[in-house]
Amino acid sequence: MGITSACGENHVGKAPELKILEQICRKATETKKLEEEELTKLLNVFGERLTRAMETVKERRVKRYIFSPRNRNVWIVVGKTRDYLIMPAADFCTCDDFYFRVMDNQIHLCYHLIAQKLANALGNYDTFEESEQLYGTLMKEWER
Secondary structure (H helix, E strand, O other), X not given: OXXXXXXXXXXXXXXXXXXXXXXXXXXXXXXXXXXXXXXXXHHHHHXXXXXXXXXXXXXXXXXXXXXXOOOEEEEEEEOOXXXXXXXXXXXXXXXHHHHHHHOOOOOOOOHHHHXXXXXXXXXXXXXXXXXXXXXXXXXXXXXX
């Protein structure tokens, strides 16, 4: 069994690019910033996906919903055309890029997942606390 970190990464069987992101997220969790060297390394690994992810983080389009009293956490990334449900511990996103490129092993993470992991590490996301009664309704909307 692997160890799950602050970025939601489980190190067992992970691709090198995921390990790099995890290492950088771990440091960013402590410092709440990314150094130029780290950004360069991420850009070399993820290319345009990093650029889009950083734009998403900067625009605060990463959202965390906490449903009480059970304290269920749901991560959402507001995309250009719709909201995407993110499951960081499973490295899962509901976007088409995930379905077509991640599932076909062309890439390991879509930019929504990269954005969520970076936003979480940097503490740069919005949190919404909702009642448990809204959980089912919102999940149906996000799963569409």
